[in-house]
Amino acid sequence: MKKIIYAIGVTALAMTTMLTSCTKDFEKLNTDPNASQNTLPAQLLAPALVNSVSANLTRNRNFNNELMQVTVDMSDAEGKVFRYDYRSTWSDYTYTQWYLQINDFKAMYKTATDPLTANKSYQGISLICQSWLYSLLTDTYGDIPYFHAMEGKDSTNFRPAFDRQKDIYLDLFKQLDSANTLLKANEAIATGSDPVYNGDVSKWRKFGNSLYLRLLLRISGKSEVSDQVIAKIKDIVDVNAANYPIMTSNADAAILRWTGVGPLTSPLLNIREQDFRTPAICSFFIDHLAAWNDPRIDIPTYGSGGYNRWGIIPYRGMFKGVESGYTQGQGVVKLTYFNSWTATSTGPSLMNEPLTGMILNYSEVCFILAEAAVKGWLKTPASTYYRSGVYNGINQWVPKFTEDSVNNYLAASDMSWIEGESLDKKMERIHIQKYYGMFLTDFQQWFEYRRTGHPVLPKGQGLKNGGVMPARMTYPVFVQSTNTANYRDAVAKQGPDQISTQVWWQKP
Incomplete structure (x- = not known):
């Protein structure tokens, strides 16, 4: 027996020596010095966009539309969203999908900074897409892992802390400013890698700055940041507009148009x-x-x-x-x-329908500007932005609808702008039209209703949650069990993990 064990030991030692010799400098010898070891940014962009928009459209249909009275999934059963009654399992899908795609956009940024594959445009697009998805996450759940999220691969930080929504928003603004600077270089990207703008970098820049306006307006009601937010809105639109191009027509709209071919299938x-x-x-x-x-x-x-x-x-x-x-x-x-x-x-x-891949359209931008103008922040009259928002919201879907038609439409529908109305009535006028302009755009109708209370929705007698519109989704159950300490800390700071707990920008 001793001889057998000895023989096995000697054999093992010999094999180890042979393997060590064979694998010495293996990585160096088998690495092409002229090729990057990372996936190219052009390979990461389209899949991440498709997966993001697919998740948004799915939940827009069965969650946002039910809350915001677009549809009614008729049933007397419990757990119906249109009655403000839904289970915590609703939370898992978007939370998981958005973080997965953020991980891919982060990988795209890293690859786009590799000396062999460096491209400022892909870097800027990555920062815009990360900001877009992070804004959806924090607007849906409140405080979330942000500054140290997705670090498990590099730092083994599998249980990141939850960051405060205010801090997240202020950093998103920094990311969007960086994206605007990067995209100034207008470095070419592969047309086939971009299912939103077909490689038109200038339109990505307009999208990023328009997203900037969306997010600025969302937190403009918070007194602790309102002065700097309003100043930035003025800077983008009136003071420094040449440095912050934004959408100016429906041709600039950020829409992933489904072709029905391969992955571009709704x-x-x-x-x-x-x-x-x-x-x-x-x-x-x-x-x-x-x-x-x-x-x-x-x-x-x-x-x-x-x-x-x-x-x-x-x-x-x-x-x-x-x-x-x-x-x-x-x-x-x-x-x-x-x-x-x-x-x-x-x-x-x-x-x-190809247009159901909505991300952010020009009509929404017009109504963002209309609200900013009606509150006295911009030079152009709110009525001008309002009229443009109505026209472009309809023209996006019905190209035969011309600018000559919009005045008749507004008059016949009793939706013409009335300068002498109160601010509240003007806000209702803006937001009822914005509601239709944001049709199919992820959770934006829900977010804006939570922020403004407009448009005013009728309240059925069968509503749960005290008849109050849910303010957030609860955190997924798996987060509670896998990141328990940080989850409890987040709940202690933000409030109970319930659908009635308001997020930071919604609190008075």
Whole structure:
């Protein structure tokens, strides 16, 4: 037995020596000195964008639209979002998806700084996309891991601390300023790597600065930062506009247009057709459009081939919706709904509509500027921005709708700007139109309602949570169990991990 053990030991020693000899300088000998060992930034951009927008569109449909009275997933069961009643499991999907894509955008930035693959444009685009997703995370959950998030690979920090929302926002502004500077160089990027702007770096710069305005406005109501925020809005729009180009037309809109080919296929096509048709359209959403004879559903005047652009199926020739938050047991009947798509259908459907990949459009920018102007921060009258927002919001979907048509539309719908109205009425006028302009844009309708209280939504008798719009999603259960100490610290600072706890920018 001793001889056997000795023999095994000698053999093992010999093999170890041989392996050491064979692998000596292995990495050096097998490394191409002329090639980067990282994935190219052009390979990372498109997948991260597609995955981000897919996650946003999925939750826009079944979460945002239910809260914001676009649709009603009719049921008397518990846990229905339209009744402000949803389980903590709703939290996991967006939290996980957004952090996964941030990780890819971070990897893209790192690769874009590699001397062999350096590109300032990819660096700037990465910072914009990280800021976009981090803003969605903090606006949805409140305090989140930010400064030390995603460090597990390099530092083994698997349990990052949660950072305060105020600190996150102030750093996002720094990132967007850096992105604006980087994109000034206008270094070329691969057209095929960019499903949003097809390689047009100047439009990425406009998007980044427009996103900057969105985020500045979101925290402008906080007295502790309002002076510097308002000053920055003025700087971007009026004082230093040449250095901060922003969107100026629908052609600048940040939209990932689905082509239906390969990865550029809308996630809505993964939904069964009968399931897509299940939610009723809410009366709040459809009643205004019908009363205004809005071109986005006006069949005889603006429709293509006899169908409205949003694929809305009327009820007995009329657009009638279901009231949100109705009491359980009422026996409500579904009326109007969004059409589903089949290979044989001839009408439009959001399931295969290229424009559903909304990130930030020009109409939203116009309404951001309208609000800033109505509060006295900008030189241009609020009415000018308001009119432009209405026009571009409709024209985005109905190209036949011209600027010559907008005055008639506003007058007929009783939505013309009235200078003598109170600030609150002007805010309602701006935000009811902004609500439709942000249709399909992730959670933006929900965020803006939480910030402003506009547009005013009717309250059904069956609402939970005391009839108060949920202020956030709770943290995912896995975060509570895997990062317990930091989770408890975040809750102690921010407030109970409940849907009624307001995030920093929402608190008085």
